[in-house]
Amino acid sequence: MRHLLAALVLLSTGGCVRTVTGVVTAPFKVAGQAADWATTSQDEADRNYGRKMREKEAREGRERRKYEKACRKDPRACGGYDGYQAAVDD
Template sequence: MIRKTLLATTLLLPVLSGGCVAKAAFDVVTLPVKAAGKAVDWTTTSQSEADRNYGKKMRKAEEREGAERKQWEKECRQHKRNDCDRYEGYRARD
């Protein structure tokens, strides 16, 4: 009698628990796959990140070019040179 009750309870436990045991087992099995996926996401650069980084790099280069050009023009005016229109300094490029 006790065996039958124990067996019935054991068999009905997953049904009565609403699949919690099955869900927990599924989570344990899929955890390494999810962790590996996160690691790949952290180590790779998406296209939007690459575009954002490239834009940032180009803005800094243009800013550096502007500052250099301004400094060059200032020095040119101070020394009253005739070649002030031929700036051949840094150009922002890839």
């Protein structure tokens, strides 16, 4: 009878052990997730840099087309291009 009672107690407390384990480990999981959210991965940094450079190159392209159009209208007033350049930080 004692063995049956002991087995019954162990089976009924199995869920409690998992719950206690979950409660104890929860703060560590939350802290780890917060650290992930607070930092930028290398993949994200590369993606953001690529987006920034594409935007800069698009701006340079627009300004160069505008410059070339102005040069076609008045070639004498045209010198070297000194407008926006994507490779140079502004």
